Amino acid sequence: MRLYQMQDSGNCYKPRLLAHLLGINLELIDVDILKGESRTADFLAKNPNGRTPTLELDDGRYLAESNAILFYLAEGTQFWPDDRLARAQVLQWMFFEQYSHEPYIAVARFWKVIAPECPPAMTARFPEWHQKGNAALSVMETHLTGRHYFVDEHYTIADIALYAYTHKATDGGFDLTKYPNIRHWLAKLETHPQHIKMETRV
Amino acid sequence: MRLYQMQDSGNCYKPRLLAHLLGINLELIDVDILKGESRTADFLAKNPNGRTPTLELDDGRYLAESNAILFYLAEGTQFWPDDRLARAQVLQWMFFEQYSHEPYIAVARFWKVIAPECPPAMTARFPEWHQKGNAALSVMETHLTGRHYFVDEHYTIADIALYAYTHKATDGGFDLTKYPNIRHWLAKLETHPQHIKMETRV
Numbered sequence: 358m359r360l361y362q363m364q365d366s367g368n369c370y371k372p373r374l375l376a377h378l379l380g381i382n383l384e385l386i387d388v389d390i391l392k393g394e395s396r397t398a399d400f401l402a403k404n405p406n407g408r409t410p411t412l413e414l415d416d417g418r419y420l421a422e423s424n425a426i427l428f429y430l431a432e433g434t435q436f437w438p439d440d441r442l443a444r445a446q447v448l449q450w451m452f453f454e455q456y457s458h459e460p461y462i463a464v465a466r467f468w469k470v471i472a473p474e475c476p477p478a479m480t481a482r483f484p485e486w487h488q489k490g491n492a493a494l495s496v497m498e499t500h501l502t503g504r505h506y507f508v509d510e511h512y513t514i515a516d517i518a519l520y521a522y523t524h525k526a527t528d529g530g531f532d533l534t535k536y537p538n539i540r541h542w543l544a545k546l547e548t549h550p551q552h553i554k555m556e557t558r559v
Numbered sequence: 560m561r562l563y564q565m566q567d568s569g570n571c572y573k574p575r576l577l578a579h580l581l582g583i584n585l586e587l588i589d590v591d592i593l594k595g596e597s598r599t600a601d602f603l604a605k606n607p608n609g610r611t612p613t614l615e616l617d618d619g620r621y622l623a624e625s626n627a628i629l630f631y632l633a634e635g636t637q638f639w640p641d642d643r644l645a646r647a648q649v650l651q652w653m654f655f656e657q658y659s660h661e662p663y664i665a666v667a668r669f670w671k672v673i674a675p676e677c678p679p680a681m682t683a684r685f686p687e688w689h690q691k692g693n694a695a696l697s698v699m700e701t702h703l704t705g706r707h708y709f710v711d712e713h714y715t716i717a718d719i720a721l722y723a724y725t726h727k728a729t730d731g732g733f734d735l736t737k738y739p740n741i742r743h744w745l746a747k748l749e750t751h752p753q754h755i756k757m758e759t760r761v
Contacts, residue, residue, distance in 0.1 A: 406698050421655075423654075425650040425651035425654055428646070429643070429646075429647035432643060441631070444631075445631035449624040452627055452653075456661075460662065500607060
């Protein structure tokens with residue numbers, strides 16, 4: 358399988374991390390969104406929404422949305438629960454990630470450390486991003502009280518989806534020292550023998 | 560099962576519609592977010608993220624996130640595919656809905672027809688919401704060329720997730736006459752003999 362991706366995107370790191378945990382080989386194809394490479398006719402033919410990551414299956418079909426790719430790779434493995442409610446809870450946290458977490462924590466990071474410059478209209482939004490991003494981190498901090506993982510005390514794709522941008526939240530100006538449960542959970546995931554960093558090129 | 564909900568929220572309409580299609584009875588408990596009822600200690604004990612809809616199972620456990628609730632109700636029914644890639648594609652469109660569609664199309668509707676007044680800071684965002692919301696509608700319009708449903712020519716929870724706010728997009732100032740494939744798809748879903756309108760109180 359091929360992954361169309363940007364190395365320093367948390368959304369693209371999610372499937373790289375899960376694939377490494379599962380021993381699945383992904384061929385990485387870099388797409389530089391800053392150079393408009395996700396908006397070419399060639400790329401839009403693969404993903405009409407023009408976003409990375411996009412997975413190309415061995416039969417030439419495509420799948421978009423980082424968390425849908427996680428689901429595709431995880432079904433039938435230990436990262437997707439056997440229990441019906443636990444499966445729905447994994448998706449609950451993955452939708453939480455895309456709606457209440459990523460739009461503030463990832464976007465703040467993008468404008469601080471990825472984009473070459475931050476226009477005033479975006480600079481003006483940092484207080485809102487920090488307020489809403491900290492609200493999401495507080496929900497996670499409370500949930501992680503007495504827990505090692507988000508769902509049913511097993512490492513699932515809910516943890517991977519939330520790990521991707523949470524562990525880089527300081528890049529966007531968030532202070533993780535206020536969230537001891539989150540820091541313990543991040544450290545716990547990093548003890549997995551097949552864990553890889555975002556920077557690792559596999 | 561009980562659904563904590565607002566009647567005129569598209570996210571809350573999603574599980575009501577699916578439950579009616581499946582013949583499942585939901586007890587509806589109204590939560591008025593405009594009166595702060597989703598931020599009380601009592602409600603935050605049910606859903607720490609303070610959002611509707613929230614589903615209460617018969618055993619007293621809770622599930623949040625509209626699309627995770629759709630998944631929970633749909634698994635094992637005709638609204639959740641048997642094919643592995645089709646399942647991931649259903650989730651792809653549901654994540655698209657929450658990330659690329661709802662934050663513009665639902666939010667524009669909220670400030671135009673739900674909130675009692677729209678502050679200047681929100682009024683200033685309408686051009687961005689209309690640009691990004693129309694981008695999402697264009698992706699849907701292209702995908703629906705020659706298709707009756709979003710995935711594998713079957714009515715799935717991807718259709719329900721996207722129907723909820725698309726069919727009310729004009730409330731937020733979107734012009735659906737530009738999207739004939741979307742209008743045909745909306746009309747197709749409305750021919751289901753168990754279809755109910757958002758206003759219907761079941």
